[in-house]
Amino acid sequence: MEPLDRSTIWPYDEQGEPGEFSYQRFGSPTVAAAEAALGELDGGTALLFPSGAGATTALVLSLLAPGDTIALVGGGYYGTGLTLAALAPWRIRVVEFDQTGPPPDGVQLVWLEAPSNPYLTMPDLEAAVAHPAPVVVDSTVATPINLRPLEHGADFVLHSATKYLAGHDDALLGAVICRDAAATRELLTFRSRTGIVAAPDPAWLLLRSLKTLELRVRRQGETAAFLAERLRAHPAAETVRYPGLGGLLSFDVADAETARTVETSTRAIVNATSLGGVTTFIESRRRWEGDRVPPGLLRVSAGLEDAETLWADLEQALASRGAPRD
Ligand SMILES: *Cc1c(COP(=O)(O)O)cnc(C)c1O
Numbered sequence: 013m014e015p016l017d018r019s020t021i022w023p024y025d026e027q028g029e030p031g032e033f034s035y036q037r038f039g040s041p042t043v044a045a046a047e048a049a050l051g052e053l054d055g056g057t058a059l060l061f062p063s064g065a066g067a068t069t070a071l072v073l074s075l076l077a078p079g080d081t082i083a084l085v086g087g088g089y090y091g092t093g094l095t096l097a098a099l100a101p102w103r104i105r106v107v108e109f110d111q112t113g114p115p116p117d118g119v120q121l122v123w124l125e126a127p128s129n130p131y132l133t134m135p136d137l138e139a140a141v142a143h144p145a146p147v148v149v150d151s152t153v154a155t156p157i158n159l160r161p162l163e164h165g166a167d168f169v170l171h172s173a174t175k176y177l178a179g180h181d182d183a184l185l186g187a188v189i190c191r192d193a194a195a196t197r198e199l200l201t202f203r204s205r206t207g208i209v210a211a212p213d214p215a216w217l218l219l220r221s222l223k224t225l226e227l228r229v230r231r232q233g234e235t236a237a238f239l240a241e242r243l244r245a246h247p248a249a250e251t252v253r254y255p256g257l258g259g260l261l262s263f264d265v266a267d268a269e270t271a272r273t274v275e276t277s278t279r280a281i282v283n284a285t286s287l288g289g290v291t292t293f294i295e296s297r298r299r300w301e302g303d304r305v306p307p308g309l310l311r312v313s314a315g316l317e318d319a320e321t322l323w324a325d326l327e328q329a330l331a332s333r334g335a336p337r338d
Pocket residue numbers: 063064065066089091092125129150152153171172173174175184185186
């Protein structure tokens with residue numbers, strides 16, 4: 013493995029000049045190594061941030077001015093809406109739109125999700141890049157294994173690297189991958205000045221994880237497709253959402269009470285939030301998102317366990333009457 017360098021300073025050279033690294037907030041070797049690996053995967057220049065939400069905040073504040081409006085994917089990650097709402101005192105405005113069609117006129121930034129979490133719609137990238145505003149694709153769920161948005165004309169890719177990229181539920185990280193060199197420099201300057209920068213330890217974990225990304229994501233995608241197919245044939249699953257790629261799916265059961273019974277009745281599948289890890293998770297999204305989602309919506313993130321074992325677990329949970337777990 014590449015070494016983990018936790019230094020915050022590096023000495024100047026013999027002439028008293030700073031070398032490539034001088035102070036950690038401006039850049040550090042382990043973070044730079046992880047950025048190089050991720051940039052190659054997505055076909056651009058990567059910058060790491062302390063979380064996906066931190067990456068969102070840095071990107072929006074560096075690109076936009078007070079009074080500007082973001083066209084935000086409707087039914088996307090609820091936390092992005094909350095992050096952007098926190099910027100309302102700085103007069104950053106948001107309008108939601110259906111990303112399967114063109115973005116509205118009169119906005120200064122277009123924000124898509126590939127696919128959206130938890131509705132699992134795919135964006136119309138062609139319609140979005142025809143819009144004059146810069147386009148950001150939150151590609152957390154697709155990962156660069158399934159989609160490279162920069163190749164479709166997007167200006168920025170954003171990842172919650174906490175999810176598939178780090179992939180083991182042990183690192184909180186975000187990333188922005190830029191297409192354009194000038195945009196990279198601006199975002200890097202903004203990051204250095206505001207200090208919204210990733211630390212070496214999670215960057216090292218990301219570097220480790222990227223080595224198995226393709227294997228993990230392919231397996232998670234196969235398992236998710238298999239679970240979606242079985243759920244579609246199950247009478248208790250009303251709407252099964254799976255876009256045909258990635259490890260995330262969602263479906264509806266009759267009501268909130270049934271959803272609670274199902275999520276607390278699984279044994280192999282863990283009842284927890286988040287996605288993209290090696291462990292399979294299930295949760296009712298109502299607890300976080302309220303009325304934005306149907307009361308019986310359950311989201312499943314496929315891990316690396318045996319697919320038949322996972323289905324057997326889900327099937328017994330769907331048949332459960334709410335008896336306590338043994
Ligand atoms: C989790 C998530 C985020 C936020 O990332 P954090 O690392 O939790 O800050 C952003 N977008 C999507 C699609 C996510 O799933």
